[in-house]
Amino acid sequence: MSAVLPARPAAPRPAAVLPARPAGRWRVVVGWAVVLGITALTLVPGLGVEVDLGAVARSWRNGADKVVALLQPDWAFFPRTVAPLLETLQMAVIATAVAGAVSLPLSLWAARTTNPNRLLRGAVRAVLNVVRAVPDLLYASVLVAMVGVGALPGVLALVLFDVGIVVKLVSEQLEAADTGAIEAGLAAGGTQSRVNRAVVVPDMMPGFWTQLLYVLELNVRASSVLGLVGAGGMGLLIDAVRSFYRYDQLSLIILEILVVVLVLEAVSSAVRRRLV
Amino acid sequence: MTAPAAVRPSRGGRGVLAGDVALPARPSRLAVRALSAAVVVVVVLAFWSVDIQWGRLSDLPSEVVRYLGLMFAAPEWSKLPEALWQTWRSVAMAWLGTVLGILVATPLSLLAARGHGPAPVRGALRLLFAVIRAVPEIIIAIVILSVTGLTPLTGALALAVNGIGTLGKWGYEAIEGIGPGPVEAVRAAGGSGTQVLRWGVWPQVLPAFGSFWLYRFEINVRSSAVLGLIGVGGIGDMLTSYTQYREWSTVGVLLIVVVVVTVAIDAASGALRRRIMEGARARAVQP
Numbered sequence: 001m002s003a004v005l006p007a008r009p010a011a012p013r014p015a016a017v018l019p020a021r022p023a024g025r026w027r028v029v030v031g032w033a034v035v036l037g038i039t040a041l042t043l044v045p046g047l048g049v050e051v052d053l054g055a056v057a058r059s060w061r062n063g064a065d066k067v068v069a070l071l072q073p074d075w076a077f078f079p080r081t082v083a084p085l086l087e088t089l090q091m092a093v094i095a096t097a098v099a100g101a102v103s104l105p106l107s108l109w110a111a112r113t114t115n116p117n118r119l120l121r122g123a124v125r126a127v128l129n130v131v132r133a134v135p136d137l138l139y140a141s142v143l144v145a146m147v148g149v150g151a152l153p154g155v156l157a158l159v160l161f162d163v164g165i166v167v168k169l170v171s172e173q174l175e176a177a178d179t180g181a182i183e184a185g186l187a188a189g190g191t192q193s194r195v196n197r198a199v200v201v202p203d204m205m206p207g208f209w210t211q212l213l214y215v216l217e218l219n220v221r222a223s224s225v226l227g228l229v230g231a232g233g234m235g236l237l238i239d240a241v242r243s244f245y246r247y248d249q250l251s252l253i254i255l256e257i258l259v260v261v262l263v264l265e266a267v268s269s270a271v272r273r274r275l276v
Numbered sequence: 277m278t279a280p281a282a283v284r285p286s287r288g289g290r291g292v293l294a295g296d297v298a299l300p301a302r303p304s305r306l307a308v309r310a311l312s313a314a315v316v317v318v319v320v321l322a323f324w325s326v327d328i329q330w331g332r333l334s335d336l337p338s339e340v341v342r343y344l345g346l347m348f349a350a351p352e353w354s355k356l357p358e359a360l361w362q363t364w365r366s367v368a369m370a371w372l373g374t375v376l377g378i379l380v381a382t383p384l385s386l387l388a389a390r391g392h393g394p395a396p397v398r399g400a401l402r403l404l405f406a407v408i409r410a411v412p413e414i415i416i417a418i419v420i421l422s423v424t425g426l427t428p429l430t431g432a433l434a435l436a437v438n439g440i441g442t443l444g445k446w447g448y449e450a451i452e453g454i455g456p457g458p459v460e461a462v463r464a465a466g467g468s469g470t471q472v473l474r475w476g477v478w479p480q481v482l483p484a485f486g487s488f489w490l491y492r493f494e495i496n497v498r499s500s501a502v503l504g505l506i507g508v509g510g511i512g513d514m515l516t517s518y519t520q521y522r523e524w525s526t527v528g529v530l531l532i533v534v535v536v537v538t539v540a541i542d543a544a545s546g547a548l549r550r551r552i553m554e555g556a557r558a559r560a561v562q563p
Contacts, residue, residue, distance in 0.1 A: 039375050042368035049365075049372050049428040056424055063423030070419065086325075093322035133538040134531065137414075137502045138512075141519050142527070146339045152328045156336075225412045228505055229516075242418050242506075250418070254411055261410035274307070 069247035070254075077249045081237060085256055088233035091151050091226075092219035095158030100212050102159070103166040104201075107208075110167050111174035113182060114196050124167075132164035136222050140231040151232030154223055161222070162215045166208075173207045174200065206275045213268040220264055224257050347528030355526045359514065359533045365428055366510030367537070369503070370496035372432040377439025378489055384440065385447025386473060392451065401444065408441030413499050417506055431508040435496045442495075446488045447481075454480040486552045490545045497541050501534055 042048035108114045109124045136157050143153035181203065185195035227235020234253060241249045387393035388401035408416075417434035424430045459476035467475065504512015511534060518526045 035375075038371060042372045048368040049432050051429055052427070055427075059423050059425065066419065066422040087327065090322045090326040093319055094326060097319045097322075129539060130535055133498075133535040133542070135498050135502045135534075137505055138515060138531070138534070141505070141516065142343070142531075145519065145522070146343055147332050147336060150328065151326055152332055155328070221410070221412055225414045228414065238415065238418070247419075247422075250415075254415060257412075257415075258407060258410045262406065265406075265410075271311070 066247045070251040072248055073252040073255055074246070074248040075252065077252050081234070081253060081256060084227070084234045084237045085260070087151055088220065088223045089260070091154050091158060091223045091233055092216060095155050095162060095219050095223070096212055096216045098155070099159045099162035099166060099215060100208075103163045103170065104208070106163065106167045107170040107174065107204075108196050108200065110171040113175055113177070113179050114192070114200050116192060128164050128167050131160055132168065134160075136161040137226065137229060140226045141229040144230045149230040149232075154226040154231035154233060157226060157231060158219050158223060162219065165218070166211050166215055169211045169214075170204065170208055173211075174204060177203065209275055210272050213272060217261065217264055217268060220261055221257070343524065346524035347531065350525055351528045351532065352523070352525040353529060355529050356533070359511065359530050362509075362511045362514045363533055363537050366500040366504070366512065367497060367541070369428045369431040369508075369510055370435060370493060370500040373435025373496050373500070374439060374489065374493045376432065376436035377443055377492065380436065381440045381443035381447060382485070385444045385451065386477070388444060388448040389451035390448075392469075392473065392477070402448075405441045405444040408437060409445065411438075413438040414503060414506060417503055417508060421506070421508070426507045426509070428509045431500055431503040431510065434503060434508075435499060438499070439492050439496065443488055443492055447485065450481050450484040450488070451477060483552050487549045490549050490552075494542055494545050497538060501538075 043051060106124060106128070110121060110128065112121065115121045139157035139160050140153055143156050147153050147156070181199045182195055185199045186192070190198065223232075224234040225238065227233045227237065228239050230236070234257065238250065238253055241247075241253065384401055388398050388405070390398065393401070413434050416437050417430055420433050420437070421430045424433065454477065458480060459472055462472045462476035500510055501512040501515070504510045504514070505516050507513055507516075511530060515527065515530045515534070518530065
């Protein structure tokens with residue numbers, strides 16, 4: 001870049017010497033071409049997502065009516081939403097607590113620095129990769145068939161979902177941490193499990209709590225829709241309101257979820273600041 | 277273990293003498309204690325008040341084994357072609373949702389970044405991002421389907437709207453975290469506001485943005501399977517109907533397809549993301 005600037009203001013301005021363009025720009029072009037190609041493929045009628053603008057134009061009024069209904073929440077509906085909202089919160093708290101208890105040992109087993117056994121570590125990671133690949137609502141719909149309708153399948157689905165996330169995040173954090181203390185513990189003659197208990201666990205706690213708070217936020221959001229498949233909480237109400245096209249009541253439900261999530265976010269970010 | 281502790285001076289002279297080793301006074305743990313007590317109370321209250329018959333847990337293990345047998349003992353492989361076709365439709369939905377989300381979120385995140393957008397616009401956009409992030413995408417889809425009907429387009433639009441919330445937030449945070457050097461250089465050379473964005477900001481944030489886009493696509497692939505529950509099409513739709521018919525051998529095939537496709541896309545996208553971020557770092561080291 002310095003070649004472009006004149007050395008002295010008084011000296012005659014030298015011809016600007018531009019640096020050579022970096023090589024490998026064809027890769028960028030190919031990258032954009034691939035992205036555009038896939039996007040075009042997803043828009044081909046009959047093959048991907050059909051974009052029928054005519055239908056959108058026809059039902060535009062319908063949508064406008066719904067938006068008007070959304071803007072006028074039915075406040076009289078509030079008493080009926082209290083119990084489902086509480087159940088949503090209960091499910092989120094219970095699932096977070098259980099997931100925390102389960103994922104603490106699993107995180108230690110899944111991290112390279114705290115579990116030298118390659119086989120066991122690989123097994124834990126492989127199982128959790130599979131667990132993480134299934135969305136929470138799919139767990140819920142299968143679990144509803146297994147244990148019946150209610151909050152229990154919801155809690156179980158959330159626990160599965162949470163353990164996948166927490167173990168991944170916490171074990172990555174463990175692997176990124178400085179290994180000095182662990183080496184010192186091992187050099188002093190501690191076994192790996194004793195070192196984990198005495199050295200690693202106290203050290204990982206702030207990060208662990210941070211992830212649990214994050215998961216609690218996710219749970220409140222997720223458990224508000226789990227009821228769509230019969231797994232308790234607000235979702236059951238959302239399903240009823242949706243099938244009667246009561247968008248004014250849906251609007252109140254959205255507002256309540258919004259308030260709860262935003263309050264929780266504010267509280268957890270305040271707590272997180274104290275933790276870290 | 278005691279030798280290093282002896283060397284450390286006791287803080288504030290209030291150390292406790294243990295033999296000849298002066299330990300520093302413990303910091304006040306009142307706040308931590310109060311917080312943990314509150315956490316315990318909330319958790320116990322939730323367990324105590326929730327309407328769950330915990331007895332049903334006792335037959336869960338046998339039920340899990342029974343259903344796993346139903347699903348995976350003899351999977352209905354004849355449904356595989358249809359499952360793959362529906363998966364492609366879900367992935368197409370996720371892709372289109374990601375692209376639309378990127379197109380809207382990128383300019384908005386530039387406007388929401390400190391130093392680039394006007395203050396009132398910034399505040400409004402940040403509130404919008406927070407609101408969108410708080411609403412589950414399935415509810416966004418329920419609202420959108422009143423206009424577009426039960427089509428994959430509804431799913432794509434819901435994912436796009438949801439993507440605006442996350443991509444917008446990550447975007448403005450990345451823009452606010454860049455080094456001020458290039459921006460100042462463009463400004464000093466007489467660059468206008470847009471030129472500062474194009475030559476000072478954009479090259480710096482592009483690797484991070486690319487990584488966010490790929491990550492958002494991973495999220496969308498997962499969510500597109502869930503959106504099928506309200507009937508917008510794709511693998512989720514198929515899964516819901518076969519669960520309702522209780523055709524577990526087909527559900528087993530569908531779950532296998534979902535897991536394999538999700539893990540494969542995660543792996544590919546994760547490798548690409550690492551390449552983008554580490555490639556960028558290697559380039560930044562060179563003068």
